[in-house]
Amino acid sequence: MSAAFTKVSDWGSGFEGKVTVTNGTTASISTWSVALDFPSGYTISSSWDATRVSSGQTHTFTPPSWAGPLAPGASVTFGFNGSPGNFPGISACRLNGGSCAGGGGGTVPGAPSGLAGTSTANSVSLTWSAASGATSYNVYRNGTKVGTPSGTSYTDSGLNASTAYSYQVSGSNSAGEGPKTGSVSVTTKPGGTDPAPGRxxxxxxxxxxxxxxxxxxxxxxxxxxxxxxxxxxxxxxxxxxxxxxxxxxxxxxxxxxxxxxxxxxxxxxxxxxxxxxxxxxxxxxxxxxxxxxxxxxxxxxxxxxxxxxxxxxxxxxxxxxxxxxxxxxxxxxxxxxxxxxxxxxxxxxxxxxxxxxxxxxxxxxxxxxxxxxxxxxxxxxxxxxxxxxxxxxxxxxxxxxxxxxxxxxxxxxxxxxxxxxxxxxxxxxxxxxxxxxxxxxxxxxxxxxxxxxxxxxxxxxxxxxxxxxxxxxxxxxxxxxxxxxx
The missing domain is CATH 3.20.20.80 (Glycosidases)
Structure with missing residues (x-):
């Protein structure tokens, strides 16, 4: 797989950029992750055709919820607007944790192990052991993907009290998404039982x-x-x-x-x-x-x-x-x-x-x-x-x-x-x-x-x-x- 950045336009006070992700393997790819490092002082104001999470100068894009697998030889693009203008280009690009230049198919990671969870009245905190070869993970709640953390933990918030939720986790890398763990059920605590935050x-x-x-x-x-x-x-x-x-x-x-x-x-x-x-x-x-x-x-x-x-x-x-x-x-x-x-x-x-x-x-x-x-x-x-x-x-x-x-x-x-x-x-x-x-x-x-x-x-x-x-x-x-x- 590969990913290529292009600056589409620049109007002095802002700019438009796009990234093209290409599946150069012989198998369909169910997910991918593109991380772009921006120079200091430059930010993204809006984006489209991808899900974006920004942390400091790093902006990470993953497929939108409606996207299907990326077929062999196929490409997808996503775009964004940023500011200020005169954008010099991205500082670094990482595709699935590796080089955006790509270079082959590889092997998808195995299933993570040791998935476990603890709860409050409105959140579930999950942990698991790393899957060999995984550069990111996918968290599924009741069969729907709710998070794509890079590490081996995730907190799922905004849940209902006294409710059972089923979770699975899979690993991903440049070759695609690996198998999911078995399901783990975690029940949130009754309303009002969250521990005191401390004094x-x-x-x-x-x-x-x-x-x-x-x-x-x-x-x-x-x-x-x-x-x-x-x-x-x-x-x-x-x-x-x-x-x-x-x-x-x-x-x-x-x-x-x-x-x-x-x-x-x-x-x-x-x-x-x-x-x-x-x-x-x-x-x-x-x-x-x-x-x-x-x-x-x-x-x-x-x-x-x-x-x-x-x-x-x-x-x-x-x-x-x-x-x-x-x-x-x-x-x-x-x-x-x-x-x-x-x-x-x-x-x-x-x-x-x-x-x-x-x-x-x-x-x-x-x-x-x-x-x-x-x-x-x-x-x-x-x-x-x-x-x-x-x-x-x-x-x-x-x-x-x-x-x-x-x-x-x-x-x-x-x-x-x-x-x-x-x-x-x-x-x-x-x-x-x-x-x-x-x-x-x-x-x-x-x-x-x-x-x-x-x-x-x-x-x-x-x-x-x-x-x-x-x-x-x-x-x-x-x-x-x-x-x-x-």
Whole structure:
């Protein structure tokens, strides 16, 4: 088999490309996989006549669901549009894991062995032993192909609770698809029985703003282990960068992450926020957006990502909401064990229309979100503790209604992200109030506690909302020290 790339046209701001896959063997080929590596800065905005999965600068194409076997001597083409223009050509091309130049038929792999699965209420995680000669695998649920992973594991999400599913796996290489394993039946758990995602105290740290402190200084002074690091934005198109202009590697953020990990801690990046150019509207498909998220995950080998979906371009845009949820579903499938967090605004009684929609669509799309985090501030409130509890109770009721969880199970999928000191609406959260909120969150088994932010966790009594202090009288890192107790 062989695959050949052609640039069809280029109009300065974008380009069209196509790939021709030819079966040069004497047997029909039931599947194939073409992986294209793009130069840095170039992305795909749309594609046709193939199924595409993008991860960073690598775009992998497989036959569409409606395609039949590729006959001996036959060819198929697929195409895509990308940006920006003046595309210099692909950096590398791999057909079924080997050279796109091809060179013979070969032997299809044997059947994988040891297929086994475990389940939650809405997902099944499969593992198997490698098949000799396989360069990729095909996962079938109830006879229908649902995934084409390159490794020997796969998570099938968006399933119904208390339901039995039948799975088979086959291996593929340049010669075609090998035989399937025997069927393995896995039954999902009853609704609401997902394990708690775990508890994380992770206040925000922003290295592009507010006289950022040394993270290890704060860790040594307070006992905090995790930070939520702000903000991952679009650097132009569907490419991720810190604040949209600092590189993922080689900059102050990567250095800080290394220091935090060397001190025994870790980070979760905040992707989004209120200001700046967001990835959600700039990435045109869920696959492209998942690829941008993957850039960040792969750069730091992350255990979790947080999507701060407060900006109206994302939060109040239903198409972008769905794009984010579908992208996170892809992220979960491609990164087994990673935790996904959604952070968004709220009313004093729980999520508003867009928050409720976000939760409902996460269930309907099978996004398998681990933690829903509210930002309970900027109400103009005189009692931020009562309003934080009221908002969290409202979220708890919504999660129970949508997912069928118990009260405790819903709280295990919730988080609070507060604002220390004075908020934008001049609400005051004192250290005593934050201690009460922390105690309430801990006693109710919430999964995550954060605040905005460590940069502001220094005293400046009588001040307004500024970048490097809280606007109230306090000691350095008091809020961080309380949060560490969570």
């Amino acid at each position: 994380t105290a992770a206040p925000y740290l922003w290295l592009g703003w507010g006289d950022p402190p040394s993270p290890t200084t704060v860790m040594n002074a307070t006992g905090i282990k995790w930070f939520t690091m702000a903000f991952i934005l679009s650097s132009g198109g569907c490419n991720a960068a810190w604040d949209g202009n600092r590189p993922l590697q080689g900059g102050v953020d990567a250095t800080a992450i290394s220091q935090i990990r060397a001190a025994g801690g870790d980070i979760v990046p905040s992707i989004g926020g209120w200001q700046g150019n967001k990835l959600g509207p700039n990435c045109s498909t869920p696959e492209a957006l998942a690829g941008a998220y993957q850039q960040v995950i792969s750069a730091y080998n992350l255990k979790a990502i947080d999507i701060d979906i407060e900006n109206t371009d994302e939060f109040e845009n239903e198409a972008v909401q769905d794009r984010i949820l579908n992208a996170l579903k892809i992220v979960k499938q491609n990164n087994p064990g990673i935790k996904t967090i959604l952070t968004f605004g709220t009313s004093t009684t729980g999520p508003n229309y867009y928050g409720n929609r976000l939760i409902e669509r996460s269930q309907a799309l099978g996004a398998n979100i681990d933690i829903f985090t509210l930002m309970p501030f900027d109400f103009g409130s005189s009692n931020i503790y009562n309003d934080t509890v009221g908002a969290s109770t409202g979220l708890n009721n919504k999660l129970k209604s949508v997912f069928g969880w118990t009260t405790a199970q819903a709280y295990a999928h919730q988080g609070i992200s507060g604002m220390n000191g004075l908020s934008d609406q001049q609400e005051m959260t004192t250290t005593a109030t934050w201690q009460n909120i922390t105690t309430w969150a801990k006693n109710n088994g919430l999964a995550r506690l954060a605040f905005w932010g460590v940069n502001r966790d220094r005293g400046c009594a009588g001040g307004g909302v500024v970048s490097n202090c809280s606007g109230i009288a306090q000691g350095d890192w008091d809020f961080t020290r309380i949060t560490a107790g969570f």
